[in-house]
Amino acid sequence: MGDANGFDALGRDLGRLGEYLAYPETPDLAAEIAPRLGGRRPRAGWGRYARWVLVAAAVAAALALIFALWGDARRAVAEFFGLRRVAVVPGQVPAPTASVPAVPEFAGRTTLAEARPGVGFPIRVPTYPEGLGEPDEVYLQELYAPGEVQVVLVYRTRPGLRAPGPGDLLFRLYAARTTGLFVKGPPTAGTVVWEVTVDGNRGYWLENATHPVRFRDAAGRERLEMTRLVTGNVLAWEVGELTYRLETNLALEEVLKVARSLKEVP
Amino acid sequence: MEGGPLDDELFIARARTGDQNAFAKLVRRYQEVAFRTAYVILADPDGAADTAQEAFIKAFRALPDFDPKRPFKPWLLRIVVNEALNLKKPTRRRRELALRLREATVRGDAAPSPEATVLARERLRVLADALLELPAADRAVVALRYFQNLGEAELAEVLGFPRGTVKSRLHQALGRLREIVLGRQPGLRWVYGQNGGR
Numbered sequence: 001m002g003d004a005n006g007f008d009a010l011g012r013d014l015g016r017l018g019e020y021l022a023y024p025e026t027p028d029l030a031a032e033i034a035p036r037l038g039g040r041r042p043r044a045g046w047g048r049y050a051r052w053v054l055v056a057a058a059v060a061a062a063l064a065l066i067f068a069l070w071g072d073a074r075r076a077v078a079e080f081f082g083l084r085r086v087a088v089v090p091g092q093v094p095a096p097t098a099s100v101p102a103v104p105e106f107a108g109r110t111t112l113a114e115a116r117p118g119v120g121f122p123i124r125v126p127t128y129p130e131g132l133g134e135p136d137e138v139y140l141q142e143l144y145a146p147g148e149v150q151v152v153l154v155y156r157t158r159p160g161l162r163a164p165g166p167g168d169l170l171f172r173l174y175a176a177r178t179t180g181l182f183v184k185g186p187p188t189a190g191t192v193v194w195e196v197t198v199d200g201n202r203g204y205w206l207e208n209a210t211h212p213v214r215f216r217d218a219a220g221r222e223r224l225e226m227t228r229l230v231t232g233n234v235l236a237w238e239v240g241e242l243t244y245r246l247e248t249n250l251a252l253e254e255v256l257k258v259a260r261s262l263k264e265v266p
Numbered sequence: 267m268e269g270g271p272l273d274d275e276l277f278i279a280r281a282r283t284g285d286q287n288a289f290a291k292l293v294r295r296y297q298e299v300a301f302r303t304a305y306v307i308l309a310d311p312d313g314a315a316d317t318a319q320e321a322f323i324k325a326f327r328a329l330p331d332f333d334p335k336r337p338f339k340p341w342l343l344r345i346v347v348n349e350a351l352n353l354k355k356p357t358r359r360r361r362e363l364a365l366r367l368r369e370a371t372v373r374g375d376a377a378p379s380p381e382a383t384v385l386a387r388e389r390l391r392v393l394a395d396a397l398l399e400l401p402a403a404d405r406a407v408v409a410l411r412y413f414q415n416l417g418e419a420e421l422a423e424v425l426g427f428p429r430g431t432v433k434s435r436l437h438q439a440l441g442r443l444r445e446i447v448l449g450r451q452p453g454l455r456w457v458y459g460q461n462g463g464r
Contacts, residue, residue, distance in 0.1 A: 007440045010447075010458045011412065017390045017397075018413035022366040024311040026301045030293040032315075033322050037286050195283045 108141045112265070115140040115151055121177055121242060123151055128261035129161055129254075135173075143178045144217035150176035163249040165232070171248035171258065177241050179218040194252070196235070198259045203237025203244075205252050235259055274338045282329045289329075293322050296339060299414060300346045306409035307350040307402050309365055317353055321346040340416070340423035347406045347424060365394040389454065396446040404439035411436055 115138055116123055126132060137154035155170040157163070163170050176182070194205040210231045215223045235246045235255045244262075246255055274295075280288030300321055305314035324345050325332075332341055367390055397405055410416045410424055422432045444458050 007437065007444070010440055010444055013389060013393055013458075014408060014412035015415075016386075017367075017393050018415075020367045020387075020390055021306070021394070021413070022368040023302050023305060024314075026298045027315045027318075029297040029301070029315070029319055029322055030290040033293065033319055033326075034286065034290065036319075036323055037289070037326060 108139045110138050110140045112138050112153075119149055119151055120147055121175075122264040123175065124262035124264050125153060126155075126173065126258045126261045127263050128257045131158065131161065133158070143176065143180055143215070144219075144221075144223060145179065148176075148178040148180065148218065150174055150178070165249040169248070171246055171250060171255070173258075174243075174245040174247075176243045176245075178243070181216045182236075182243065182245070183214045183216060196237070196252070196256065198235075198237040198244075198256065199239075201237050201239050203235060203259075205255075206234040206236075207252065208232075209234060275334060278329065278332065278334055278338060281326065289326055292338070296342055297322075299339065300342060303343060303346050303406075303409055303414060304350045306365065306397075306413060307347065307406045308353065309398055313353060314350075317349045318346060321349045324349070336423070337420075340420045343410065343414070343416075343424045344426065347410070351402055351406065365397060367391060367394065389457070392447055392451050392454065393443075396443055396450060399446045400439065400443055404442055407432075407436050407439045408443065 112123065112125070112134065119140060125135065132155065135153035136156045137152075139152040139154075141150050141152065143149055151174070153173045153175075155173070157168045157170055161170060162168075194207070196203050196205050210229070213230055214227045217223055230247055232247060232249045233252070233255065234248075235244075235252070237244050237259065244259070246259060248255060250258070274292070277288040277292045277295075281292060297318060300318040301314055304317040304321070305311060308314050308317065321342065325342055328345070332338070367387065397408065400408070407421070407425065410421055416424065418429050418432055421436070422429045425432060425435070427435065447458060448455050
């Protein structure tokens, strides 16, 4: 910025003064304020959700960072959200095409009883809300590597239990054991991403999201047949070697209750 | 020490999740600029430390409102300046305030003769004393522009004014400063005079 109009010399000397000012030593503010932050997280404006943290209200910039890191830094991306097997990436939302079916076409229809012996991990089902009962549909799908599978439990509306919006879906619950990666995104602008905890396990919540979910297998190959377009809300979290995803139009508070109610059924 | 914007984004994103270590990294990166800006406005080391501390705590709490697409430093400095000016208003005490010069040889404009060096240092001394006579808001503008080397756009961001207003505020502040300097040392009108001197 030129400081014309007669202030050139004054400006020059002020610049010089800046160099020669004897500033007192800067105190170690980081150490001083640490106790005052007191475990408090940034005010997110959602009082009762104080334990949960907003990662980004406007996700684009944060996701741009992830995108920048993406190249060979999957670990860094995953750490960002605290998940190893699910990542969100930015970019343009593609229009649904034949390879991104708006209606997921599931394969491997089965029943809970049939799936249980072959899946290799305990299948946990939600016990909330009351009266939920058995899933309406169960799918068991292999994920391109020995022992890598996902179980999909589909719950549809029931008397007194329905999710907002069109359709009869209450929620879909995925439990996957894989060393592959579920790549979610890019989400639409305005998508809210929150970091949450589910029984002490880190996870995140995508709200008002319309995004494709793609799957990269353990060898890094993208499996187009697994690509789906998801519209609505998604809670993703990890428990040990299992990755859970819950897709729904229900609100976060309800979804967390569902997620925390998972019980192994003998 | 300041890192790149990419680092900032990473630390900010983590700090927004409540990661205090990430926020501490941001604090360490920007504590000097925050403290020094507050110090020039207040000319008081204790007040500057308190102000910078409060500013960082406010920044931490306000992180969800921060637009991560924008640079962090101007946003932080805006909080620092507001804190400093708010602290300044109620007290308005006239203490033994001073902006001292480092014990170093001040480069003059002319060849480094002993006289030129002494004169250059004396001129800065007059300027530093005159700065303290300025209203704190003017001092903030001067400090941001000349001590922190902020450009017009960043100044606008920190002060919350349109760029045109920033320019006129800076000129007003410089005009007042020149008036004070010339009141103390009329001979300096040959240097800082109405036509820019030299």
